[in-house]
Amino acid sequence: MNEERGTRNEENNIISSVSIIGNEERGTRNDSKIKTFFDLDAWQESHNLCLLSYKLTKSFPNEELYGLTSQLRRAAVSVTSNIAEGFSRESYSYKCHFYTMAHTSISELISQAYLAKDLTYIKPDEFDSYYELAQKAYKILGGLIKATKERK
Numbered sequence: 001m002n003e004e005r006g007t008r009n010e011e012n013n014i015i016s017s018v019s020i021i022g023n024e025e026r027g028t029r030n031d032s033k034i035k036t037f038f039d040l041d042a043w044q045e046s047h048n049l050c051l052l053s054y055k056l057t058k059s060f061p062n063e064e065l066y067g068l069t070s071q072l073r074r075a076a077v078s079v080t081s082n083i084a085e086g087f088s089r090e091s092y093s094y095k096c097h098f099y100t101m102a103h104t105s106i107s108e109l110i111s112q113a114y115l116a117k118d119l120t121y122i123k124p125d126e127f128d129s130y131y132e133l134a135q136k137a138y139k140i141l142g143g144l145i146k147a148t149k150e151r152k
Contacts, residue, residue, distance in 0.1 A: 037087035042144045045137040046083060046102065050076040052130055053109065060121045068121070072112045078105040079137070083144075092152045099145045106138045 037043045053076035057069045079102045086098030110131060117127040 037084040040083060040087065040144065042099075042102075042137065042141040043080060043083045043087075045133065045140055046079040046106070049106070049109065049130075049133050049137050050080050052133060056113075056116070056122050056126060056130065060116070064121070068112060068116060068119075072109065072116070075105045075108045075112065078102070079109070083141070092148055095148050096145060096152075099141060099148060103138065103141050103145060106134055106141065110134050110138075 034040060053072050057064075057072055060069045082098045082102035082105065086095045086102070089095050089098065113122070113127055113130050113134070116122045117124065122130070
């Protein structure tokens, strides 16, 4: 019974279990200034999505190593990398360009996750958790894009 509860608890906390960066490593926002890309909510949520992508693809079949596994992981890394690169750009136009690329990569991830679910590489509840996190990251990133465009 205890073991079953632990397993269920682990499944329910799939998102929180993948986050490895704590506030002490990415900096805390005691003052409301954003100093690095680590401070962006969009990057933080996307980082969690990237970690979850790696966790879920560990169980994919070996024949997918250079297929769906690689594609999903590369798209997930692309999200956080483009946010970081956009943050580092001086021009608001360039910032928007890279944030938009990250935004479209999240759409790719959702499409790839649907495929993984349909191929039964991930369970429906894993897909639901993944989709929920992807949607959250997508919305936050959309807000960042909108705010950046308004600053142009």
